[in-house]
Structures are given as C-alpha cells and as structure tokens.
Amino acid sequence: MKSLSRMSPTLTALALLLAGCAIGVSQSVQQSGPHLSPTECRDLAALRSNAPPTMAQHQSELAALRKAGYNPSPWYDDPYYPDDLQAAQRVVDYWFNTECHPSAPG
Structure with a gap:
C-alpha cells in the first residue's frame, strides 16, 4: 500500500499533464x-x-x-x-x- 500512496502524486501530475496537452490541442484546432x-x-x-x-x-x-x-x-x-x-x-x-x-x- 505504501508504494501506491507514493505513486499517487505522480499519477495526478501525469493526469494533469495529459489534460493540459488535450486542451492545448483542442484549442489550437478551434481557432480556424x-x-x-x-x-x-x-x-x-x-x-x-x-x-x-x-x-x-x-x-x-x-x-x-x-x-x-x-x-x-x-x-x-x-x-x-x-x-x-x-x-x-x-x-x-x-x-x-x-x-x-x-x-x-x-
């Protein structure tokens, strides 16, 4: 269980990074x-x-x-x-x- 709690901040950061990439791509497509x-x-x-x-x-x-x-x-x-x-x-x-x-x- 300790390894999962240590990975939680990493998984959260990865999820936020991926969400930011998706928003950036969708916003660049929307401009035209x-x-x-x-x-x-x-x-x-x-x-x-x-x-x-x-x-x-x-x-x-x-x-x-x-x-x-x-x-x-x-x-x-x-x-x-x-x-x-x-x-x-x-x-x-x-x-x-x-x-x-x-x-x-x-």
Missing part, C-alpha cells in the same frame, strides 16, 4: 473558422426560447461547451467545478451572440 455549427446555433436558440428541450439540443449544447474548453471530469471531485463550466458558458454565449444570426421572420 466559426466555432458553432449551424445545428448548434439552432439548438442553442431553441434552448434559450424556453421550449421543452430535446436530448439532441442538450447534446449540441454539450458539444459547444466542450469546444469552449469545458471537460466534464471523469473523476467525481472536480476542483474547478462550477467555475470551469461557467467560463465555458460565457464563451459559448459570446460565440452565440457573434456567430449565430437569428432567422428573419417570414
């Missing part, structure tokens, strides 16, 4: 073009209209949050929750306001 797809824009608009949400709309919202850097932790205790989620929500809100154009009433 619009951040939200037309489907994500449509689904986010529907969620904001207070209509009953669908599973697909929730999945689009989660995809947009992931693009903004939010990673729902596979571990139970995320020390950065809810701050990391709220930061990603602010980014998605900004993208929504700048990239998603409401359709003209017709």
